[in-house]
Amino acid sequence: MTGLRSGQVAAAAGVNPQTLRYYERRGLLPQPDRTLGGHRLYPAETISLLRLIKASQRLGFTLDEVTALLNARGAGMHARAAAKLSEVELKIAELTMIAEALRGAVAASCDDVNTCAADPRCPLPDS
Amino acid sequence: MTGLRSGQVAAAAGVNPQTLRYYERRGLLPQPDRTLGGHRLYPAETISLLRLIKASQRLGFTLDEVTALLNARGAGMHARAAAKLSEVELKIAELTMIAEALRGAVAASCDDVNTCAADPRCPLPDS
DNA sequence: TTGCAGTCGGTACCTGGGTACAGGCTTACC
DNA sequence: GGTAAGCCTGTACCCAGGTACCGACTGCAA
Numbered sequence: 001m002t003g004l005r006s007g008q009v010a011a012a013a014g015v016n017p018q019t020l021r022y023y024e025r026r027g028l029l030p031q032p033d034r035t036l037g038g039h040r041l042y043p044a045e046t047i048s049l050l051r052l053i054k055a056s057q058r059l060g061f062t063l064d065e066v067t068a069l070l071n072a073r074g075a076g077m078h079a080r081a082a083a084k085l086s087e088v089e090l091k092i093a094e095l096t097m098i099a100e101a102l103r104g105a106v107a108a109s110c111d112d113v114n115t116c117a118a119d120p121r122c123p124l125p126d127s
Numbered sequence: 128m129t130g131l132r133s134g135q136v137a138a139a140a141g142v143n144p145q146t147l148r149y150y151e152r153r154g155l156l157p158q159p160d161r162t163l164g165g166h167r168l169y170p171a172e173t174i175s176l177l178r179l180i181k182a183s184q185r186l187g188f189t190l191d192e193v194t195a196l197l198n199a200r201g202a203g204m205h206a207r208a209a210a211k212l213s214e215v216e217l218k219i220a221e222l223t224m225i226a227e228a229l230r231g232a233v234a235a236s237c238d239d240v241n242t243c244a245a246d247p248r249c250p251l252p253d254s
Numbered sequence: 255t256t257g258c259a260g261t262c263g264g265t266a267c268c269t270g271g272g273t274a275c276a277g278g279c280t281t282a283c284c
Numbered sequence: 285g286g287t288a289a290g291c292c293t294g295t296a297c298c299c300a301g302g303t304a305c306c307g308a309c310t311g312c313a314a
Contacts, residue, residue: 085229
């Protein structure tokens with residue numbers, strides 16, 4: 001009966017204990033062993049798995065995508081990362097345009113949105 | 128009793144009619160005049176106001192921020208745009224690092240997340 | 255053996271930005 | 285004046301990704 005309790009795992013991975021049960025329901029975490037009394041006993045790898053999930057989220061994957069990623073093997077994984085890479089590149093391009101527009105708004109001394117929007121030099125409406 | 132009906136305004140601004148009432152509740156749109164029967168009558172400016180709201184959203188402002196923006200005058204507006212600009216620039220920087228990590232993952236032939244995450248060359252866990 | 259922290263399952267709630275539906279009224283056109 | 289389209293209010297629901305609360309039970313140490 002060895003293993004980590006949910007609170008320990010959650011603290012080690014920097015996650016709310018409720019989130020463990022949530023991930024289990026979503027199929028991101030395998031069902032752990034239990035004590036005789038029904039308390040969960042996690043293997044130590046769960047902590048790195050959680051960190052992997054969080055890292056993938058930071059890479060812009062949704063939980064559904066992470067689930068697919070965790071079940072993927074071989075070229076599937078490769079293709080998904082490549083697909084996500086082009087998504088991220090697209091997003092960077094969009095944000096770059098947005099930053100341009102904002103720089104324009106700052107430079108144009110766009111002081112009052114209402115009047116500025118009426119001004120043809122205002123970059124807001126077309127962005 | 129002149130003015131535009133909600134359906135006309137919504138269609139002209141490319142917005143769902145329900146959204147007009149939602150924005151009114153949120154304080155983004157002023158309360159319009161009404162017909163004797165209680166139907167809303169919008170001034171024509173409402174259409175450009177809606178477009179301005181949508182443009183601001185595309186610039187990354189939340190509806191709460193747009194509300195504040197619409198009520199702001201002078202330097203407040205300027206400062207907010209500048210603040211949002213640095214937020215956007217930060218986000219671009221984050222996404223750029225993420226793209227780097229993904230390129231790494233693709234290049235490293237990171238075929239199976241589980242084994243790859245255990246591999247010290249895998250860029251996923253630290254991102 | 256007692257006491258208390260930790261955990262259990264189930265359910266409800268949160269944020270943001272809307273969208274959908276129900277049942278009734280108004281407006282416009284023929 | 286009939287009829288259909290449009291609009292009214294109010295309420296409920298959607299998405300993702302959790303978080304909070306409840307009353308009951310377990311585990312562990314003193």
